[in-house]
Amino acid sequence: MFDLGSGSVGAVNIMTSENGGLSNDQIADMLANKLIYISDDAPEPIRLQAEAFRDRVRNLAQYYIELARKEERASICAKVREAGQIELANAIGRL
């Protein structure tokens, strides 16, 4: 018998939220997980270094995701205020 290999299915990651969208932290985690995979059987010094790098990437991503959302809210606020919906604009600004 010739065994030419096998087919495999990868493990998905599920992220859920309540009463709103995903948080900045969740999105940053998703980005870091997708960008940097660290094998469980990597030698410990390499694994630790890789984990430290992944943490830095994750924290940087988290910062810029937060900034992007804040800036988008500011743009939405300005448009809503221009349309005369001052209270709604203020509510969006407080998010």
Next chain:
Amino acid sequence: MAIAQAMCTAFKQELMLGTHNFATNGNAFKIALYAEGSGGKSSTTATLGATTTAFVTTGEVASSGTYATGGGTLTKVAPTTSGTTALTDFADISFTTATITAMGALIYNDTNSNKAVAVLDFSSNKTSTSGTFTIQFPTADASNAIIRIA
């Protein structure tokens, strides 16, 4: 186990028959979510695994938010190779403003008679409440990609 992660056996055969085309301009693939116990549309638990041959409605979660029964259409990433492994990938998919509890999912070929591709086991119930339910596919490499043939 009612939902067991597997590449469906029928899918392996159908690959040899040229039934599935994962090219970006190929077949349309969907992902449907399933509950165990009473979380689905009916109280019947989904039974999914290697022997699953096609999409089934039993145990599928109900429509909620942007999730409609039958599941969401996946955005394909063209198949490629890494070393001696062939692999394909999908873009992450999110269902928003949805109240969903799911234990697993089925990827199936919406173009070709809803033929099953793979069963995904989430290990535990995952719940969104008036929120977002996101499925993030693994890194598309030889060790992790969602569908790999080594």
